[in-house]
Amino acid sequence: MVNEKKIIDSWTTNAANWIEIIDNNGIESRRLITNKAIVDAVCSNKPATALDVGCGEGWLTKELYDKGIEMTGVDVIPELIERAREKAKGDFLVASYEDIVSGKIVFSKLFDTIVINFALIAKESTENLLAALPRYLSPGGKLLIQTLHPFSRKAIDDYKSGWKEGSWDGLGEQFTLPYQWYFCTLEDWLLLLDRSGFHSIKVTEVLHPQSAKPLSVIFECTPH
Numbered sequence: 001m002v003n004e005k006k007i008i009d010s011w012t013t014n015a016a017n018w019i020e021i022i023d024n025n026g027i028e029s030r031r032l033i034t035n036k037a038i039v040d041a042v043c044s045n046k047p048a049t050a051l052d053v054g055c056g057e058g059w060l061t062k063e064l065y066d067k068g069i070e071m072t073g074v075d076v077i078p079e080l081i082e083r084a085r086e087k088a089k090g091d092f093l094v095a096s097y098e099d100i101v102s103g104k105i106v107f108s109k110l111f112d113t114i115v116i117n118f119a120l121i122a123k124e125s126t127e128n129l130l131a132a133l134p135r136y137l138s139p140g141g142k143l144l145i146q147t148l149h150p151f152s153r154k155a156i157d158d159y160k161s162g163w164k165e166g167s168w169d170g171l172g173e174q175f176t177l178p179y180q181w182y183f184c185t186l187e188d189w190l191l192l193l194d195r196s197g198f199h200s201i202k203v204t205e206v207l208h209p210q211s212a213k214p215l216s217v218i219f220e221c222t223p224h
């Protein structure tokens, strides 16, 4: 739980930096491919409604709203939600994953899609959140998660699930308070999704368009 608090403290401290870098399209992998990959993956299912969990400053919520999807966004950082409300039309809630799990916040409808884009960082809150999500999906609804490609840690000979040192490398010195994050191998991701009540797990690898370096994976699955 100490790590979970540090993660939220860091996002609170870096919210303005994050808004600036996203507004300026300043992260290369996102610009090149990962943004489009998650938008296309969500849209391929033609949902009428979607919930963007850990929505940050709302870029994805906006993209999906612009494609005609009725959007709800949730994030624990008030400054990010404030920016999301300026940017996108939709329902926005300041809430943590723990609030979703405990029922402290309640959604007024079920969603055709729940999307989580690079926002599962800790261990316990991720496990609890994923187990709680099936109840918020409409029949036939899908969960889509984009996360760092697990194989990126093979390149540094550290392919073992566990807490890892984090950094803001490449994003600029204005970012402070790097935090530890919980890494899952590909096998552990699949086990976690299965344990959380999801099946038919489709895995899409997102590769750098020139170097073919693995950048992210998108898991797409439905509740049992």
Ligand SMILES: C[S@@+](CC[C@H](N)C(=O)[O-])C[C@H]1O[C@@H](n2cnc3c(N)ncnc32)[C@H](O)[C@@H]1O
Pocket: 007, 008, 011, 022, 053, 054, 055, 056, 057, 059, 060, 074, 075, 076, 077, 080, 095, 096, 097, 098, 116, 117, 118, 119, 120, 121, 125
């Ligand atoms: C890397 S950002 C991704 C934001 C957005 N999904 C995107 O694609 O730009 C991670 C987000 O997860 C949110 N987050 C992390 N832990 C959270 C928690 N326990 N409850 C709610 N939001 C959380 C952070 O506030 C941050 O906005």
